[in-house]
Amino acid sequence: MNKVNLIIKNEMNMIIILFIALLSGCASNTLVKVEDIDVQMPKIWQTSIPSSEKVTGKWWEIFNDDDLESFILDFQKNSPDLQSIIDNKNMAYQSSKINSAGIFPSLNGSISADTSVQNLSGFGAIGSFLDSQSGEDDSSSQNSESTNEVISFGNTTARLGLSLQWELDIWGRLLNGRKAAQKNYEAISYDLSYIGFSTIIRATQSYFQAVEAYGQMMISQESYDSFLEIRDLVKDRYERGLKSSLDYRLAETSVSTSKVLIESRTLQLKSLNRRLEILSGKYPKGDLITGKTLPVSLPNIESVIPADLLTRRPDIRSLFLKTESEGLLLAQAKRNLLPGISLNGSVGTSAQKLEDIFNDDYGIWNMGYSLTAPIFNAGRLRAAANLQESAQNKSKKDLLKGLLNAFSEVEQLLELDKSLLIQQGAINDAVQHSLDAYNLSKERYDKGLTTLESVLNTQRQYNDIRSQYLTLSRQRIENRLSLILALGGDTN
Secondary structure, eight states: OHHHHHHHHHHHHHHHHHHHHHHHHHHHOOOOOOOOOOOOOOGGGSSOOGGGGGGSSSGGGGGOOHHHHHHHHHHHHHOHHHHHHHHHHHHHHHHHHHHTGGGSOEEEEEEEEEEEEEEEEOOHHHHHHHHHHHTOOHHHHHHOGGGGSEEEEEEEEEEEEEEEEEEEOTTSHHHHHHHHHHHHHHHHHHHHHHHHHHHHHHHHHHHHHHHHHHHHHHHHHHHHHHHHHHHHHHHHHHHTTSSOHHHHHHHHHHHHHHHHHHHHHHHHHHHHHHHHHHHTTOOOOSOSOOSOOOOSOOOOOOSOOOGGGGGGSHHHHHHHHHHHHHHHHHHHHHHTTSOEEEEEEEEEEEESSGGGTTOGGGEEEEEEEEEEOOOOOTTHHHHHHHHHHHHHHHHHHHHHHHHHHHHHHHHHHHHHHHHHHHHHHHHHHHHHHHHHHHHHHHHHHHTTSSOHHHHHHHHHHHHHHHHHHHHHHHHHHHHHHHHHHHTTSOOO
């Protein structure tokens, strides 16, 4: 009994020593930090301008469109694409839990029961042996029918037990792996958030494309009505012999071609509306957008955008997290070269009767530990550490590239916004001038000072310029949406 107590005491002392080592190892472990990325920032990024926050927050409010807000909220709730992203995020979360679970001990329970039967024939030596053991003489045994019987030996055993396996993380190797898995999950989450945000932005761009299509259809309808009015006037004068057949044919041609344009733009509008409904997870009926106009003006954006706005971008934040994760994996790979200590043990019962399985008198237990250290592995572990170091260096370069691309993207979008604003102002002036030219040509035609062809051409020019203005307005809105995406969108 004293010997057993001594063994238990020694085992407990060893466990205490191992736990102290474990705690000291955890305390000395430090998080691998991302090294500063050397980026020479352009001057326009070096000043913080509060007004730049206009492009953040509830970004859709800058368009002053209640239907747009309803569309976005409905899209966020029902979009199959966004629902798929949510599922992917959940999968990534469960995967991170699997990858980070190695730091915890493994405890397994078991219960079993088995029965074994051995059959023996009562012939020859076996029968004699059995008879001799029973105290019978040879003569009686030879005459006994029992020597011809099959004798069975049976044994039943029931077992109940718990087993424990635990690798002590004395170097922080497992902890680094756990942190790396968490960082990687956060990175994946940001990637998926960026994909989701991009999906919403593209859907919003499609919304404004449908709004533009409605405006283009209305311009075509107004053009048709104008050509129809001119046709009726020319027809009346032609029938009274005041105008030539040429004028009448030109007027009829303009009416017919404008009708074709109405049908074409109506079909385009229905197609875009169906696309919006599909994006929102609805059966496409093609009757979503009606009676809408594009925003007349957009908030001004300062030329200088603070660089920290870019750190809100989910894709940039993901690159930072991936770099941190690779650093943690590098630390883990280097610590794979160090020895490891594991605890293992079990406790349970084993009895020949099922009712005795919970009886302490039949209890068994064992406890032990193991020490493993790499001695020769043909450089595999060292190569793995070198490989991980290369992976970390690559992640830093990817981060640098991502930052530079983000800076460039925002700069280009800002320049395009300026250009589109200038073009929009110029074409707006052209709309008024073309309207004046159209009205003047009609007056001159009524006085016989110009041809009908001149009137029709000025009418077409007026409609074409109006159409260009709508397209430019939509392009500026799309560019603004791209800028919102490039700056990370909502800060909340």
